Amino acid sequence: MTESTPSDRSEAEQYWEARYQNTPKPWTGRPNALMARWSETLPTSTALDLGCSEGNSSVWLAQQGWQVTGVDISTTALTRAAQHVADAGVAERIDFQQHDMEYTFPEGQFSFVYALYLQSPVAFPRDTVLRKAARAVQPGGVLLIIEHASSPSWAPQMKQFPTPQQALATLDLNLDQWDTLFLGAPEREVTEMKGPNGETGVVTDNIIALRRKSGY
Numbered sequence: 001m002t003e004s005t006p007s008d009r010s011e012a013e014q015y016w017e018a019r020y021q022n023t024p025k026p027w028t029g030r031p032n033a034l035m036a037r038w039s040e041t042l043p044t045s046t047a048l049d050l051g052c053s054e055g056n057s058s059v060w061l062a063q064q065g066w067q068v069t070g071v072d073i074s075t076t077a078l079t080r081a082a083q084h085v086a087d088a089g090v091a092e093r094i095d096f097q098q099h100d101m102e103y104t105f106p107e108g109q110f111s112f113v114y115a116l117y118l119q120s121p122v123a124f125p126r127d128t129v130l131r132k133a134a135r136a137v138q139p140g141g142v143l144l145i146i147e148h149a150s151s152p153s154w155a156p157q158m159k160q161f162p163t164p165q166q167a168l169a170t171l172d173l174n175l176d177q178w179d180t181l182f183l184g185a186p187e188r189e190v191t192e193m194k195g196p197n198g199e200t201g202v203v204t205d206n207i208i209a210l211r212r213k214s215g216y
């Protein structure tokens with residue numbers, strides 16, 4: 001992990017670093033459930049986890065035998081991820097890399113590339129980064145993007161989120177070269193937080209799952 005002083009850091013790095021330092025989350029070791037389900041449909045191979053955070057999904061995937069590259073901007077998140085992977089005894093199957101993906105991106109191609117809620121309240125060229133993610137999928141491989149597509153049902157819907165079709169369009173892909181495995185916006189129960197009066201609720205996620213056709 002690179003050492004940087006606060007003044008060297010981009011706004012994105014300062015924001016995410018402060019967020020992880022100020023809000024240590026208990027380690028669950030639980031992967032994102034949808035990512036886990038998709039991975040089980042694929043032959044065990046290489047994966048790229050974009051915005052891997054503290055490594056819950058990466059570590060789980062490595063425990064299933066995958067060779068995983070996990071990328072994040074936050075030193076604190078990656079330091080915790082490295083500790084978790086060592087505790088889990090699968091360090092040889094994970095390469096955690098620190099990138100500000102606005103500027104740098106991991107080398108190579110992977111059979112499963114996923115971005116789970118890779119969304120940021122500070123400036124982040126997300127469309128450009130997700131186009132790089134698509135290019136990192138090897139022929140025959142799968143790209144999975146899961147993103148917030150609504151506020152929780154208890155909150156005012158202040159923000160306009162893209163539809164799954166709009167989100168797909170921003171990837172700017174030649175869709176002759178990809179099979180769409182899933183494109184939709186299912187609801188899920190919010191488990192990570194409650195409303196101001198202790199309400200439970202639902203939220204919508206856009207899900208895009210694409211397979212790059214062999215030969216492209």
Ligand SMILES: C[S@@+](CC[C@H](N)C(=O)[O-])C[C@H]1O[C@@H](n2cnc3c(N)ncnc32)[C@H](O)[C@@H]1O
Pocket residue numbers: 012016032050051052053054071072073074077099100101102115116117118119120124
């Ligand atoms: C909303 S969190 C999602 C984390 C995780 N994928 C999950 O599903 O829980 C977004 C993650 O992307 C990382 N991130 C934000 N901007 C980034 C950037 N420019 N380059 C690399 N990682 C970034 C953050 O540090 C954070 O861990």
